[in-house]
Amino acid sequence: IGLSMSLERVDSLLSELEDLLREERAQGRPVKSLSDFLELLRRAAAEAPTEPVETKVVKSHHGKYWIAHPDGRLDADSQKPSGDWEKFHVITSPVDDEQVVIKTSHGRYLRATWDGKLVADSKDPKGESEQFEVTFSNHGQATIQSCQGKYIVALPDGSLRADSDNPVGDWEGFEITSMDREWVCDRENLFRYLDELSATERSFKRLTHIVHEWTLGGILRLKHHGCVLTEGDGQRFLKFDFGRWGVGWSLLDTFPENPKGTCLVEEFEIAGDPQRVKRYLASRKAFSWLANNCSTFSRGLMSEFCAAEEGWFGEAWPEWSHCLASPPLKMPCPCKDSKGVQEQQLLQQQQQQQ
DSSP states (O other): OTTTSOHHHHHHHHHHHHHHHHHHHHTTOOOOSHHHHHHHHHHHHHHSOSSOOOEEEEEOTTSOEEEEOTTSOEEEEESOTTSGGGOEEEEEOSSOTTOEEEEETTSOEEEEOTTSBEEEEEOOTTSGGGOEEEEEOTTSOEEEEETTSOEEEEOTTSBEEEEEOOTTOGGGOBEEEEOOOOOBTTHHHHHHHHHHHHHTTOOEEEEEEEEEEEEETTTEEEEEEEEEEEETTSSOEEEEEEETTEEEEEEESSOOOOOTTEEEEEEEEEEEOHHHHHHHHHTOOOOBTTTBSHHHHHHHHHHHHSOBOTTSTTOSSOGGGGGBSSOSSOOOOSBTTSOOOOOOOHHHHHHHHO
């Protein structure tokens, strides 16, 4: 894969593969063999976008935004363009370069039925009903035509249909704009909590780095990195996880249990300024399997508060190698002043014995 594809293409392939694996599992068809996995890998390679895809929001003439629900319903009644369900990818069609397919945040594609319904429940970007043609006017308004030759129309009640014959009508016009996704989940509440800590002159006293093994599709053995910040009085714990969904967090009254497959736990005594944590979170960018993953997030947070050993953060190994269950070599501890509490390395010892 690495030799035949660009890094962006590999990243897109892995995301598509994870979506397919999740879908198969939800349908009661978990991967049971290497051949099953390879078949999904072939499907992912065929369906993954071949070029970078921008996140779009679609606004109707009535001032409301498209929103795709997990059950396949599609409406134009949202007032919150920053929500995940309001995000879409408009991708060049795999069957016709002059047409597009529209993918929701749930991994499904829009399709227009012959009776004029518009739904977001398709798994096949190559299907005839999934093909659309987007045309922009001189004023930036877009019309979206289905394969049946009908235009999508947004009605005042927030419903969407694909049965209009009028390409110049107001209700058939849409604003399709790019919008960067918010990569910190529930950002407002998290930042409010950090501000409250600062206002009462409280900080974090300890950072715990936790790594556990997991498998993608039961085949690819990987590692997930997470961090826990302990408040100065030891009363509450702020847990972070970074993945394709963004920076997830939870505020806990007890220290979280280590996940299944934990292979490394490290503790670092820090002087954790909440505003420094806030600035670090505000600078986070989109997740990337290869370049901006859970490892880079955790190591970046550690570098904010820990004195790095010489050469550790500038090492030659690529970022993605830290997420492999068997990296090229054992990575050194990042902090000179850490306790070095590598309490749980049972899996690594087993690997060495094997």
